[in-house]
Amino acid sequence: MNSLDILSQKLLQTRKYRALHLPPETIRDLIEQESQHYSDPKAVEESVRKKLHQLTALYLGDPDYEAALQEVRQLTTRAELEIFARRMLACHTSTRERLPNLTDFYTKLFAITGKPQCILDLACGLNPFALPMLELPPDIDYQAYDIHLPRVDLLNAFFKQCGFSAAHAEQRDILVDPPTQSAEVAFFFKEAHRMEQRQKGSNHRLWETLCVEYLLVSLPGSDIGKTHDMHERMRNLVKQTVQGHTWQIKEVECGDELVFCIHKGAQV
Numbered sequence: 279m280n281s282l283d284i285l286s287q288k289l290l291q292t293r294k295y296r297a298l299h300l301p302p303e304t305i306r307d308l309i310e311q312e313s314q315h316y317s318d319p320k321a322v323e324e325s326v327r328k329k330l331h332q333l334t335a336l337y338l339g340d341p342d343y344e345a346a347l348q349e350v351r352q353l354t355t356r357a358e359l360e361i362f363a364r365r366m367l368a369c370h371t372s373t374r375e376r377l378p379n380l381t382d383f384y385t386k387l388f389a390i391t392g393k394p395q396c397i398l399d400l401a402c403g404l405n406p407f408a409l410p411m412l413e414l415p416p417d418i419d420y421q422a423y424d425i426h427l428p429r430v431d432l433l434n435a436f437f438k439q440c441g442f443s444a445a446h447a448e449q450r451d452i453l454v455d456p457p458t459q460s461a462e463v464a465f466f467f468k469e470a471h472r473m474e475q476r477q478k479g480s481n482h483r484l485w486e487t488l489c490v491e492y493l494l495v496s497l498p499g500s501d502i503g504k505t506h507d508m509h510e511r512m513r514n515l516v517k518q519t520v521q522g523h524t525w526q527i528k529e530v531e532c533g534d535e536l537v538f539c540i541h542k543g544a545q546v
């Protein structure tokens with residue numbers, strides 16, 4: 279084993295990350311990136327640990343995945359599944375903040391994009407639990423991606439129990455291995471600012487690569503403590519990321535979330 283493999287194994291086995299079963303390619307990518315900035319192995323490890331802390335963002339909240347997996351398999355009625363879904367959405371800061379405005383949020387977005395037949399949900403977190411509330415057909419093509427395996431497994435059990443026959447969650451690092459499937463709409467909610475911290479310029483490459491007609495990038499209007507306004511910082515991030523493209527952008531605000539609806543053009 280070389281030093282990269284040793285550090286990678288060490289980080290994957292730490293108590294904090296063991297249960298997440300993170301993709302080894304994510305850790306390798308972080309180590310390779312940070313090795314370009316530091317020559318001292320200790321500094322590399324410290325920097326990788328900081329990046330991992332930030333990209334897994336465990337402080338934003340989680341359900342008990344094992345208990346939730348047992349529970350979802352027992353649910354049968356639409357009402358039971360919706361109550362469960364709302365409880366899951368409330369477990370994580372990003373989805374909890376969206377919950378009071380959920381209908382308004384998607385009504386505003388679909389007024390711009392039209393009701394899509396195919397959706398990608400990038401760095402999805404617990405957001406796909408909103409699917410039963412989106413008034414889309416049960417055969418909606420919905421492809422969700424996250425690096426967190428217990429989340430992915432729970433989402434797949436939920437889709438199955440709800441009867442969403444073409445909905446699927448996949449464990450994938452969207453920066454290392456961007457989805458190639460074409461779709462009318464991609465959701466990319468509350469993560470682009472973190473990706474930029476992981477690797478400067480990473481959004482530019484990702485947004486270019488995606489084969490979607492509309493890319494809906496949401497960003498927080500204020501910091502996590504709700505003390506600093508972030509509107510201008512987030513607008514600048516989007517402005518810099520789309521540089522060199524003539525994509526049309528419409529901005530929608532809902533609660534404390536700013537959504538940049540980027541029209542990349544017909545790709546489907």
Ligand SMILES: C[S@@+](CC[C@H](N)C(=O)[O-])C[C@H]1O[C@@H](n2cnc3c(N)ncnc32)[C@H](O)[C@@H]1O
Pocket residue numbers: 333334335338372373400401402403404405423424425426450451452453454466467468469
């Ligand atoms: C702040 S949460 C946002 C979740 C969701 N998009 C929302 O707004 O409700 C970020 C999520 O992105 C996932 N994530 C972070 N980096 C990722 C990557 N490179 N590829 C796939 N998922 C990633 C994390 O595991 C986490 O579930």
